[in-house]
Amino acid sequence: MQSQIPFTEQDEMYMARAIELAKKGRFTTTPNPNVGCVLVKNNQIIGEGFHQLAGQGHAEVNALAVAGEKAKGATAYVTLEPCSHYGRTPPCAEGLKAAGVVKVIAAMVDTNPQVAGKGLKILSDAGVEVAFGLLEQQARALNLGFFKRMEQGLPYVTCKMAASIDGKTALKNGQSKWITGSVARQDVQLYRAQSCAILTGADTVLVDDAKLNVRQNELPQSLPTDLPLRQPVRVIIDSQNRLTPELALFSIENDVIIFTTKVDKSKQWPHFVRHIEVSGINAKVNLTEVLQQLAQLQINNVWLEAGATLAGKMSELNLIDEFVFYLAPKLMGCDAKSLVNFPELTSMQNTVDLTFNECVRIGDDLRITAVKKLIKTT
Numbered sequence: 001m002q003s004q005i006p007f008t009e010q011d012e013m014y015m016a017r018a019i020e021l022a023k024k025g026r027f028t029t030t031p032n033p034n035v036g037c038v039l040v041k042n043n044q045i046i047g048e049g050f051h052q053l054a055g056q057g058h059a060e061v062n063a064l065a066v067a068g069e070k071a072k073g074a075t076a077y078v079t080l081e082p083c084s085h086y087g088r089t090p091p092c093a094e095g096l097k098a099a100g101v102v103k104v105i106a107a108m109v110d111t112n113p114q115v116a117g118k119g120l121k122i123l124s125d126a127g128v129e130v131a132f133g134l135l136e137q138q139a140r141a142l143n144l145g146f147f148k149r150m151e152q153g154l155p156y157v158t159c160k161m162a163a164s165i166d167g168k169t170a171l172k173n174g175q176s177k178w179i180t181g182s183v184a185r186q187d188v189q190l191y192r193a194q195s196c197a198i199l200t201g202a203d204t205v206l207v208d209d210a211k212l213n214v215r216q217n218e219l220p221q222s223l224p225t226d227l228p229l230r231q232p233v234r235v236i237i238d239s240q241n242r243l244t245p246e247l248a249l250f251s252i253e254n255d256v257i258i259f260t261t262k263v264d265k266s267k268q269w270p271h272f273v274r275h276i277e278v279s280g281i282n283a284k285v286n287l288t289e290v291l292q293q294l295a296q297l298q299i300n301n302v303w304l305e306a307g308a309t310l311a312g313k314m315s316e317l318n319l320i321d322e323f324v325f326y327l328a329p330k331l332m333g334c335d336a337k338s339l340v341n342f343p344e345l346t347s348m349q350n351t352v353d354l355t356f357n358e359c360v361r362i363g364d365d366l367r368i369t370a371v372k373k374l375i376k377t378t
Contacts (some may be wrong), residue, residue, distance in 0.1 A: 007134045012039045014045070014077040015107055015135045021050040021059070022079045022142050028053050028230055030196045033080055033110075033143040033299035037063040039101070041074040058083065060092040064099050072100030072286070079139045081110040081132065084118035093119040097126045106132040107139030111150045138273070145196065145300030148321070155196070156293050157319055159304040159311055160188060161339055162326040168336035169308065183363025186220040186328045188305075191324065193219065195232045195303035197257075197294060200236040201310040209248045211303070232297065233257060237310060239285045245269050257297075259290050287317055313339040315352055318372070321356065325368040 021036030025227055029035075029051050037059035039047040047070070049062025057065070060082055064071050076082075081105065082092035096104060104123050109132055110116060119129045140147060145156035162180045163169050170176035177187070192198060193214045212234045231254040236243065241264040243249075249256065256273045261280035269275075278289040294302065304314060314320050345351060354370040363365075 002260050007131075010043070011077070011134055014040055014075075015079070015105065016138075017045075017048070017059070017261070018059075018077045019135060019138055019142065019318075020109070021048055022139075025051050025053075026142075026194050027196070030230070030300055031146075031214060032058075033064050033146040035059040035078065035080045035142075037066045038077045039063050039071055039074045040069075040077065041070060043378070046070045046074060052153075055182075058092050060096055061240060063226060063238045064095060067099075074099075075103040075105065075365045076100050076101050077105050077134075079118070079142060080108045081106045081115055082119040082123070084108070084115050084122055091119070091237055093122040096101070096122060101128060101131040104131075104318055105134055106130070106362065107134055110131060111147050113150070138370050140308070143300075144321070145302075149295045149298075153295050154319075155294050155299045155302045155335065156321050157199075157291070157302045158191070158193065158195075158322045158324055159306075159314065159320045160324045160326070161311065162188075162328070164328050164330040164338075165334040166331050166333075167339045168227070168332035169335040169339055171332060172335045174337075179330060179332075180326045180365045181329045181363045184221070184328075184365040184367065186218050187362050187367065188222055189214055190216045190363045193229065194234060195301045197233040197302050198300045199302050199304045200237070200306045202236060202240070202242045203307050204245060204305070205236055205243060205249055211248050211252055213252050231255075232303065233293065235259070235290075235302070236288070237285050237290065241284060245273075249368060255287060257294075259285050261285060280322070284313075291319060308338055308341040312342050316341060316342060317331065321371065322357075323370045325366075325370070327366045327368065329364060331351065339361075 015282050018036035022034040023260050025034045032051060032054045034057060036050045047063040049059050049066060051059045060078060076096055078313050082096055084091050107249055124130050146156055147154045164179055198212045213231055214229060216229050225290030233255045236259050237259045240258055243258060245267055250270050253272055258275050259278055260275060263277055264274045265317045276293055279286045353373040356368060357374045358369045359366060
């Protein structure tokens with residue numbers, strides 16, 4: 001089994017196509033990873049596919065179905081190592097072997113312990129030439145949440161914040177609609193649609209009477225699939241059991257998980273609402289335990305839309321992987337409410353330092369994505 005071979009420009013072209021195919025599944029595949037596959041024979045694409053829905057055919061199966069008997073003697077370009085275990089579908093490594101594929105190039109090895117090199121070994125032992133590492137960084141970016149869950153037992157958390165250019169989220173009297181424009185709000189819907197779960201606190205639900213769903217009529221574009229829109233699980237931190245079944249959140253029949261330190265059994269909840277008790281820290285829900293529980297429920301990507309207190313605490317605990325800031329061309333003044341709440345900092349060495357990954361204009365607003373700056377060690 002090889003990991004380092006001189007890949008050609010054509011290899012890169014076919015793998016880039018497989019990556020583009022994989023992106024089409026980002027709204028529907030959870031809890032499975034997004035995977036694309038391209039089958040090539042005599043410098044011609046003879047079949048391609050992507051994983052569309054958990055429980056249905058994987059990318060390799062869909063590509064083989066298109067290629068049919070032409071797959072014999074072909075090269076398969078796959079964005080992730082073919083699976084080797086029996087789940088809801090048979091192993092893709094066995095399918096590629098049975099189809100007579102002579103070479104498999106995977107962008108990366110699967111870090112899922114059930115696979116982790118086993119798929120490539122099945123193929124190699126059968127005499128199939130295998131290699132991996134082609135466009136690995138781009139392939140890994142397809143499934144940051146899946147890999148974090150496999151490697152760390154935690155979901156990938158993206159924190160969304162909308163603010164004026166001077167970093168304010170609401171006026172002193174609480175008014176906040178609308179800081180950003182309609183185009184930015186549509187962009188948020190697209191992020192929601194790609195997430196496994198939307199996480200917020202009870203304050204946000206109570207103050208905004210938020211539903212926290214994906215509104216298809218507000219999406220900026222149609223989804224690249226004919227499959228029905230998948231609503232993310234709505235996850236609420238409610239340490240003090242302040243939520244009630246009459247809120248708008250519960251008018252939509254879609255999964256809700258409420259985390260609390262002790263369930264109030266006196267309230268009658270809809271059947272799609274689940275309460276999970278976790279340990280408390282200073283009468284507040286243990287947020288690290290919340291994320292661990294979500295990972296055990298196969299939640300890969302969490303979209304955090306919360307107020308300044310919860311967002312600040314999540315950041316303080318280093319539980320946020322990525323920030324998405326929407327900045328509006330407004331000035332709201334010193335008395336307006338701030339973006340995040342931290343304990344008082346007394347040294348610049350204690351600030352949260354970020355690295356900007358992207359800055360784009362979204363309508364009249366800016367969308368800035370950032371991650372925490374890595375500390376270099378000598």
